[in-house]
Amino acid sequence: MKKRILISDIAKNLGVSVTTVSFILNGKAKEKRISEGLTKRVLDYVKKVGYKPNQLAQSLRTGQSKILGLIVEDISNPFFSNVAKFIERIAYDNGYHIIYCSMDNDVTKAKELIQLFYDRQVDGYIITPPEGLDDTIENLLKNNVPVVLFDRYIPSLETNYVVLDNFNGAFNATKHLLENPNNKRVGFVSLFSNQTQMRDRLDGYMKAIDDFEQQAFIKKIKIDEDEDSSIEQLHDFIDSNNLDAVLFATNYLAIKGLMAVKQYNMELPHMVAFDDHTLFSLYEPGISVVTQDTAAIANELIHTLLNEIKGKNKELQKIVIPSELQIRGSSRIPEEVVG
Amino acid sequence: MKKRILISDIAKNLGVSVTTVSFILNGKAKEKRISEGLTKRVLDYVKKVGYKPNQLAQSLRTGQSKILGLIVEDISNPFFSNVAKFIERIAYDNGYHIIYCSMDNDVTKAKELIQLFYDRQVDGYIITPPEGLDDTIENLLKNNVPVVLFDRYIPSLETNYVVLDNFNGAFNATKHLLENPNNKRVGFVSLFSNQTQMRDRLDGYMKAIDDFEQQAFIKKIKIDEDEDSSIEQLHDFIDSNNLDAVLFATNYLAIKGLMAVKQYNMELPHMVAFDDHTLFSLYEPGISVVTQDTAAIANELIHTLLNEIKGKNKELQKIVIPSELQIRGSSRIPEEVVG
DNA sequence: TAATTCGTTTAAACCCTTTTAGCATTTTAT
DNA sequence: ATAAAATGCTAAAAGGGTTTAAACGAATTA
Numbered sequence: 001m002k003k004r005i006l007i008s009d010i011a012k013n014l015g016v017s018v019t020t021v022s023f024i025l026n027g028k029a030k031e032k033r034i035s036e037g038l039t040k041r042v043l044d045y046v047k048k049v050g051y052k053p054n055q056l057a058q059s060l061r062t063g064q065s066k067i068l069g070l071i072v073e074d075i076s077n078p079f080f081s082n083v084a085k086f087i088e089r090i091a092y093d094n095g096y097h098i099i100y101c102s103m104d105n106d107v108t109k110a111k112e113l114i115q116l117f118y119d120r121q122v123d124g125y126i127i128t129p130p131e132g133l134d135d136t137i138e139n140l141l142k143n144n145v146p147v148v149l150f151d152r153y154i155p156s157l158e159t160n161y162v163v164l165d166n167f168n169g170a171f172n173a174t175k176h177l178l179e180n181p182n183n184k185r186v187g188f189v190s191l192f193s194n195q196t197q198m199r200d201r202l203d204g205y206m207k208a209i210d211d212f213e214q215q216a217f218i219k220k221i222k223i224d225e226d227e228d229s230s231i232e233q234l235h236d237f238i239d240s241n242n243l244d245a246v247l248f249a250t251n252y253l254a255i256k257g258l259m260a261v262k263q264y265n266m267e268l269p270h271m272v273a274f275d276d277h278t279l280f281s282l283y284e285p286g287i288s289v290v291t292q293d294t295a296a297i298a299n300e301l302i303h304t305l306l307n308e309i310k311g312k313n314k315e316l317q318k319i320v321i322p323s324e325l326q327i328r329g330s331s332r333i334p335e336e337v338v339g
Numbered sequence: 340m341k342k343r344i345l346i347s348d349i350a351k352n353l354g355v356s357v358t359t360v361s362f363i364l365n366g367k368a369k370e371k372r373i374s375e376g377l378t379k380r381v382l383d384y385v386k387k388v389g390y391k392p393n394q395l396a397q398s399l400r401t402g403q404s405k406i407l408g409l410i411v412e413d414i415s416n417p418f419f420s421n422v423a424k425f426i427e428r429i430a431y432d433n434g435y436h437i438i439y440c441s442m443d444n445d446v447t448k449a450k451e452l453i454q455l456f457y458d459r460q461v462d463g464y465i466i467t468p469p470e471g472l473d474d475t476i477e478n479l480l481k482n483n484v485p486v487v488l489f490d491r492y493i494p495s496l497e498t499n500y501v502v503l504d505n506f507n508g509a510f511n512a513t514k515h516l517l518e519n520p521n522n523k524r525v526g527f528v529s530l531f532s533n534q535t536q537m538r539d540r541l542d543g544y545m546k547a548i549d550d551f552e553q554q555a556f557i558k559k560i561k562i563d564e565d566e567d568s569s570i571e572q573l574h575d576f577i578d579s580n581n582l583d584a585v586l587f588a589t590n591y592l593a594i595k596g597l598m599a600v601k602q603y604n605m606e607l608p609h610m611v612a613f614d615d616h617t618l619f620s621l622y623e624p625g626i627s628v629v630t631q632d633t634a635a636i637a638n639e640l641i642h643t644l645l646n647e648i649k650g651k652n653k654e655l656q657k658i659v660i661p662s663e664l665q666i667r668g669s670s671r672i673p674e675e676v677v678g
Numbered sequence: 679t680a681a682t683t684c685g686t687t688t689a690a691a692c693c694c695t696t697t698t699a700g701c702a703t704t705t706t707a708t
Numbered sequence: 709a710t711a712a713a714a715t716g717c718t719a720a721a722a723g724g725g726t727t728t729a730a731a732c733g734a735a736t737t738a
Contacts, residue, residue: 007725017688022726033685052458056399057724060693065395075427076420085415085441092440097459099406099438101431102424119391120436258621279618282597345694356718361696372715396694399723 005051014045021046025053059121068305069117070100071110071127073151079251079275079294080128083150086298087126094306096123105223107132114140124305126150131195146308148317150301152197160308162300162319166197166274169290169323170204173247173272176288177331178212183244183270187217187237189257190249201249201274217241221253234260238269245270245331251277254287270331285329297321344390353384360385364392398460407644408456409439410449410466412490418590418614418633419467422489425637426465433645435462444562446471453479463644465489470534485647487656489640491536499647501639501658505536505613508629508662509543509586512611515627516584516670517551522609524581526556528573528596529588540588540613556580560592573599577608584609584670590616593626609670624668636660 007025011018021042023032029039059065068091072080080102088098099122103110107130114136117125124146129137134154140147141159153161170188177186188205190198202218209216219237221230234257238246246269248254254273261268272288273280280287304317346364350357360381362371368378398404407430411419419441427437438461442449446469453475456464463485468476473493479486480498492500509527516525527544529537541557548555558576560569573596577585585608587593593612600607611627612619619626643656 004724018725019688019690019727020686023687026726028727032687035686038686053726054399054724055459056395056404057693058726060393060395060399060695060724061726063693074424075414076417076424078415078417081415081420085413088414088440092455097438097455099436101427116431116436120394255617255621262621262623277617278594279616279621282594282601282618283621284601284623347694357695358697358718358720359716362717365696371717374716377716392696393694396723397696399725400694400696402723 004054005049007051007053010042010046010049010051014042016042063121065121065123066095067097067099067120067122068302069114069120069122069125069127070098071103071113071117071125072100073103073105073128073130075100075102077252077275078277079292082294083298083301086295087302090298090302094302096306103128103130105130111136118145124148124309126301126305128152129154129195131193146305148301148305148308150297152195153318155196158316160304160313160317162297162304162317162321163197164290164292164297165320165323166200167204167207169274169325170201170247170249171208172204172323172325173288173290174205174208175211176325176327177245177247177270177272178208178214180245180270180331184214185217185241185243186214186245186247187219187241187243187269188247188249189219189221189234189237189253191223191253192220193223198249201247205247217243221256227256227259230256231260231263235264235266239264239266243269245272247271248273251275251280251289255279258283258287268330272325272331276326281328283330285332288328288331289326291324291326293321293324343393344388346390346392349381349385349388349390353381355381402460404460404462405434406436406438406459406461407641408453408459408461408464408466409437410442410452410456410464411439412442412444412467412469414439414441416591416614417616418631421633422637422640425634426641429637429641433641435645442467442469444469450475457484463487463648465640465644467491468493468534470532485644487640487644487647489636491534492657494535497655499643499652499656499658501636501643501656501660502536503629503631503636504659504662505539506543506546508613508664509540509588510547511543511662511664512586512627512629513544513547514550515664515666516586516609516611517547517553519584519609519670522583523553524556525553525584525586526558526576526580526582526608527586527588528558528560528576528592530562530592531559532562537588544586556582560595566595566598569595570599570602574603574605578603578605582608584611586610587612590614590619590628594618597622597626607669611664611670615665620667622669624671627667627670628665630663630665632660632663 007021008018011021020034023029023034024039024042070084070087075081075084084100091098101113103113110130110133126148128151129149134156137154138157147159149159149161151163153163174186177183190202206216248257251273254271274290276289276291280289300319307313346360347357350360359373362368362373363378363381409423409426414420414423423439430437440452442452449469449472465487467490468488473495476493477496486498488498488500490502492502513525516522529541545555587596590612593610613629615628615630619628639658646652
């Protein structure tokens with residue numbers, strides 16, 4: 001941690017040129033036909049004094065910052081923070097750093113962040129795009145900036161993305177709810193949003209509803225609505241429609257649903273939520289969920305991005321992670337019905 | 340987003356020197372006696388073409404990266420991710436970026452991260468130090484690197500820190516539990532850890548226990564113990580001691596407690612947990628908590644750090660945030676007892 | 679013996695800013 | 709009228725690396 005040692009110090013102490021040291025350090029010793037003896041001598045010395053190149057100077061010269069920009073909807077949502085944690089770890093293992101930001105589904109903020117990252121010369125982006133970000137992303141693509149979208153994608157753009165199999169997730173969840181003969185009236189709570197994940201979840205719900213020839217009950221909430229108001233709306237939705245069961249399109253919508261249940265002293269409808277949360281497993285009875293394998297998602301995301309950066313992707317990666325329905329107490333089919 | 344425009348382009352197009360443009364851009368026009376006319380002309384042109392200096396070159400030259408390192412215990416813990424979110428926002432407003440990492444209470448990892456950040460020339464650190472990081476932090480301080488500790492501090496080192504009033508938090512929580520005449524046997528669940536926050540919480544608990552002249556029941560869990568084992572231990576602790584109430588030193592310990600309650604079908608003891616969690620407000624009955632004002636903490640942290648960076652702190656900032664006891668159903672004193 | 683080629687190594691340019699030191703020119707003071 | 713100070717601006721160095729183009733001695737070929 002003492003005074004930083006420079007490449008020139010190494011060159012001077014070893015009586016060779018800076019260039020030679022640089023070549024060796026960058027693994028170009030063979031290519032540049034530097035003798036094995038010298039190579040070893042330099043490497044050993046570098047190791048001994050613990051020299052590490054100044055990243056800034058390196059970045060300035062090479063144009064590579066070794067920083068990846070991660071722009072997620074909300075880092076305090078456990079789903080996103082878990083993915084972020086995995087991504088971070090893998091990135092580090094590959095010599096990259098993550099700068100992350102939450103954009104709170106705000107297009108303006110997202111645009112600012114992307115510009116900011118661009119100015120900082122990040123090497124690539126992982127983005128959960130809010131609505132209206134099409135142009136900005138298109139711009140990035142035009143400039144050959146490596147981008148991977150995540151959680152949702154932009155249908156009009158040819159990009160890499162990693163998303164959940166939302167359609168089947170919603171379909172299976174709804175089907176599960178409808179298979180309980182006591183559940184005639186199964187509702188769906190989503191957001192006012194045309195994002196792909198929301199659209200696919202709606203489609204999955206509708207498909208199951210249609211298969212069972214039931215009526216659809218669909219309630220959308222404004223994303224930035226204040227909590228009390230959405231809780232009230234959810235109460236109205238469940239209560240006035242006499243719903244037996246509800247599928248929630250996100251974990252925080254389901255949490256608002258639980259708040260409504262608590263505040264209005266309602267009877268808990270059978271529930272399934274997208275994206276797990278500690279709350280759902282401990283709530284009594286447990287809340288069923290459509291889960292995403294966060295480790296798998298993080299893995300696909302970061303590797304797709306790194307390959308893109310290294311130019312190793314022959315074609316666009318459109319990765320769909322299978323969803324898993326985890327059934328817990330609140331929506332489990334009662335034994336007397338099953339048996 | 341097209342080809343990056345350089346300061347030299349501006350100078351050339353305006354027929355002035357790069358130096359002049361740089362001075363003006365850095366607000367040194369007056370100091371360097373550059374005419375108002377020219378200043379305005381440059382500023383207007385810069386605005387028109389949307390020039391932004393290359394951060395890397397700027398950092399390389401000035402030695403300031405405008406990046407702050409945030410090393411927290413676990414970014415997926417809602418307490419930390421919430422603080423991170425606030426910090427991030429304030430940092431951005433001040434022209435700084437955050438690189439964050441979780442160190443999972445692993446000293447080795449923490450050391451690596453600090454070294455990594457140091458190599459990247461971050462301008463300052465916000466750290467929740469795990470045990471054994473004393474030397475590393477001391478090293479940073481010796482090198483005049485701005486550091487603010489958070490959530491816990493290192494008693495042997497004179498540093499800036501922002502922590503909760505853990506003693507009174509624990510004291511008030513325990514007192515609250517003991518004030519219910521049905522609660523004779525009040526336990527405390529903590530970690531095998533000598534970190535200050537844990538020590539202070541224990542002290543607060545003991546003070547209340549002593550004031551009420553009750554027996555203490557203290558259970559410590561290993562931080563990296565596997566989940567099932569700690570759940571089993573918690574069950575044993577609560578069950579075999581016939582505890583009426585338990586104070587948990589962290590939110591995730593309390594969550595493990597709830598898991599034990601659920602898995603072993605125990606009767607829920609009266610509970611208070613440190614650090615709120617969505618789960619605690621929705622659980623039936625609600626779990627009381629000692630809360631920290633995350634916004635206030637983030638605010639103090641980032642401003643202390645920024646002032647330190649700017650050399651504006653005359654003296655070390657040792658900030659203790661008052662704790663707040665939020666009482667919910669599980670530990671509320673039953674009405675018949677109160678009345 | 680002169681001209682090539684080969685194997686090694688390096689000087690110098692480059693990345694893009696900030697900052698130091700200084701140069702004309704004009705104004706003020708003596 | 710002349711020296712000193714202020715004015716308005718700039719050339720060049722610095723920051724710490726990477727990379728291009730070239731140099732150099734030795735070995736090979738013409």
